[in-house]
Amino acid sequence: MDTAQTATDKLTDFSGEIGDYRDGNRVVFDHLRLVGSSVNIMLSKSIDGVQSVEFKNCRFERKISYSQLVSWLPNKECKLRFIESVFQSELYLGDANSGYFETCHFKDVVHFDYGDFSEDGTTIVKSTFDKSIKINAQQVKNVQLKGNTFEAPFELSSVIGSQVEADETILELSESNFNNTVLFNNNYHNHSRFTECLFRKSVELEKGKFDPENIDLSRSTFKSDITIKVKKVEIRGATFKKFPTVSNDKFSIMNLSGCESEGPSGKEFRSVFEETVNLDTLSSNKVTIELVSCDFQEGFDWKRGNNISLDLSKSKIEKKANFNNAKFSNACFDHAHFMVECDFKEATFTGYTDFVNTNFEKGVSFQSSHFKREDVNVRGVNSIYKGEVNFSNCVFGQAEVSKDDFSNSFRETNFGNNKEAIKVRFRQATFKGKTDFENTRFTELADFYQAKFFEPVIFLKTDFLESIVFSRTIFRKNVLFTYSTFKAVSIFRHTRFEMGLDLSLANITGTLSFFNVEITPFESDSPKDYDQAVEKDAVIPYVNQRETFRILKDTLLSQNNRIDSLHFRKLEMIAYNKELPKMRPNQWGERVINFMNRWSNNYGSSWRRALAFIFVSGALFFFLLVWLGLGFEPWKYTWGWTSMASLIEDIRHVTKYFFQFLNPTHKLEFMKDYSSNEVDLDGWYYMIDFFGRAVVGFGYYQFISAFRKLGKG
Structure with missing residues (x-):
């Protein structure tokens, strides 16, 4: 087991030569106050066995030349260690691989003149710097000061040199505490790590590149203001008391998102904003703010x-x-x-x-x-x-x-x-624009009152679990409720469909309320791909149009709204009339029946059309009866008008015969006395008279049906 002899157990003034206090492979000097400008370490015993010389709880009153201290070490493998020691004056560090400082207090400037100050070289941890540090960037390429505390204002250009291009120098100050203001103002240096640091006072980003590849401030905590004067900033996974203030009219990108730790663990570090975030101060246009994986404890007020x-x-x-x-x-x-x-x-x-x-x-x-x-x-x-x-x-x-x-x-x-x-x-x-409500779920009221849709809209597999309101809504193009579900009241009042509506595929278990809806026959199609048409292209097939009008007709009839149901019955038949030649071209009987119903009374909705049908069809068959049945050729007939009285008399006779013909029960010889000549009634006469009676009788039926449209049971 290694042991060490202590030089003294109380703080003692000392200047000059220190004797040999060695036991095993360590030498420890405890509680010394060294007041000289240099300290000579002389070890009288075997120099090969000493691995470290340690100053513990010591105080160095005068300027110390670290290289001179190192020169007295017994061998190159021997390390200088300073534990809980105080340096009252400036300290010049300049050896490559022989120093270790832990929990020390530097009350004056510390100079990094040359050498390697990484974890493999001279290391300073858990120490306090009352004043700044100075780095000779031309000689020093790696400075790692993790976990230290800086009490004085920290200015990067003063530390690294404002006019020295030091892109190869790595400055590692991670896990450090900055208890005073910090100013980043060096365009020439961009290899600095300030990760997981604590900044207690204001931080100003004046010059430099701030991102994980250059000046890295990730996972740090900012307890005061941050002022940004550069164009782009990326600080990941940090904690902010206040949102940064931007004072650059050309500012473009700010990324304050969370991040994941390096390595296989992949731990997430979320950015945290302790105070309310307000972006009103951003004066530049087209700024990009990335705040991914952040926690806003007091929220946003923008x-x-x-x-x-x-x-x-x-x-x-x-x-x-x-x-x-x-x-x-x-x-x-x-x-x-x-x-x-x-x-x-x-x-x-x-x-x-x-x-x-x-x-x-x-x-x-x-x-x-x-x-x-x-x-x-x-x-x-x-x-x-x-x-x-x-x-x-x-x-x-x-x-x-x-x-x-x-x-x-x-x-x-x-x-x-x-x-x-x-x-x-x-x-x-x-x-x-086009609107997509596919698989959307409305659990309560969905209110589209006076909404306007300028492009086709498909409610594909949309669930309306409660009331839905489309009152005074305007659909400029097709609207389809493909496989949608209506479970409650669906209100379409004063709704205007300027093109098409498709309810044929909807699952309607609730109540449809249609009142004063504006809809007219619209263009349909017979698409080759039915599913593509109703789910993607917003095309309404012929059969869907007819089924939609049938649903609306039956819905209104079930609500005892016979008046409005007639309108949709007419639209249903018009859609059927369009469907027949496209979908059923060989069903001529159906097409004739549909044609007759349309032109006789417009599918039971127009008594005027029925009356016109009676007179037009009656006039046609009356003329055929006179021409083909009786052989009368009016273009060869000389009426013999000699006066207005004779003209009126002829008109009176023609009118009398015409209205007699319009009586389906007229006699066959009702025009027997139209001429003094005897004319035999042949087969043409009987055939034309038969069809004339049938067509005119059909017209009477359609006329009565149109009058009884509001009273049908």
């Missing part, structure tokens, strides 16, 4: 902004989330967790916007927000909404996208859960 790109992915926001009137160029909230009610009222999103897997614990309001740039993409895939969600008066911008992509996406979004149902409001919202 009421205005200058077109900032903000990334809060995987972050947790507590106590306050105010983005009222904020302006985003791009915004990403992927897996963000808002633990408080979130306010995006009147916010402006001019670029890509992502709410993938976002968790809103207490609700969120986007009221009067504007998603306005052409490539805006509002996504809500797998997002979790709790509390009320309000998108009222929002405007969603136009997008140039492929048919497999959507500009406004709420795909697989859960508005509420089994334990808590929430209300969602899109009142007066404007959707100018």
Whole structure:
């Protein structure tokens, strides 16, 4: 076992030569006050066996030349060790591999003149520097001072030299405490590590490259202000009392995201902001702020902004989330967790916007927000909404996208859960781009009052578990509820469908309420790929159009709303008329029946058309009867009008015969006296008379049916 003889057990003044206090392979000098300018270490015993010379609890009153101390060591393998010692004056370090300082106190400047100050060379740990350190960057390439405390203001240009290009010098000050101000102001040096440091006072980033590859401030704690004067900053996994202040009009990127530790463990270090974050002070436009995997203990309070790109992915926001009137160029909230009610009222999103897997614990309001740039993409895939969600008066911008992509996406979004149902409001919202609600789940009220959809919208496999309101909603293009579920009341009042509506594939177990809805026959198609049409392309097949109108007709009849049901019955038959030549081209009987019903009384809805049908068809068969049945050729007949009285008399006779013909029970010889000539009634006469009676009789039936449309049981 190694032992050591102690020079003295009390603090003793000493200058000059120290005797030999050696036992085994160590020499220890304890509690000495050395007042001389140099200390000579003379070891009288075997020099080969000494491995270290240790000064413990000593005090050096005068300037010390470390190289001179080293020169008295018995061999190159011997180390100088200083434990809990105090250096009152300047210390000059300059040997490559022979020193160790632990828990020492340097009250004056420490100079690193030459040599290696890494873990393999001279090492200083857990010590305190009252004044600055000076590094000769031309001679020193590696300085590691991990876990020390710096009491004086720290200025990097003073430490490393402001005009010396020292890119090869590695400065390692990790796990250190800086109890005074720190100024990074050296453009020439960018190989410094200040990871896991504690900065108690203000820090100013004036010059340099601040990222993990250059000046690394990762996982540090900042207890006071940070002022940024450079263009780009990356500080990962740190703790901030205050959000940094930017004083550079050309500032562009700030990355204060969390990070993972190096090595196989992969431990996550989340950035923490202890006070409320406010971005109002950012004066430059188009700034990118990355705050991924951060914890905002007092939340966000950003009421205005200058077109900032903000990334809060995987972050947790507590106590306050105010983005009222904020302006985003791009915004990403992927897996963000808002633990408080979130306010995006009147916010402006001019670029890509992502709410993938976002968790809103207490609700969120986007009221009067504007998603306005052409490539805006509002996504809500797998997002979790709790509390009320309000998108009222929002405007969603136009997008140039492929048919497999959507500009406004709420795909697989859960508005509420089994334990808590929430209300969602899109009142007066404007959707100018395609909108995707695939697998979206509304657990409470879904309010689209006065919303406007400018592009096709597909509610694919969307669940409406409670009431849904589409009152005064305007759909400029097709809207499809493909495989959607309506479990409660669905209100369509004063809704305007300017193109098509498809309810044919919806699962309707609740009540549909249609009142004063504006919809007309619309263009359909017979697509080759049916699933592609109704799930992706927003194309409504012919059969779906007819089935939709049938559903609406039957729904209104079940509610005893016979008046409005007639409108949808007519639309159903019009859709059927369009479907027949496309889907059933060989069913001529069906096509004739449909044609007759349409033109005789417009599918039971128009008595005027039925009356017109009676007179037009009656006139046609009356003319055929006179021409073909009786051989009368009016173009060869000289009426013999000699006066107005004779003309009126002829008109009176023709009118009399015509109305007699319109009586389905008229006699066969009702026109026997139209001429003095005897005319035999042949087969043409009987055939035309028979079909004339049948068609006119059908017209009477359709006329009566149209009058009885409101009273049919």
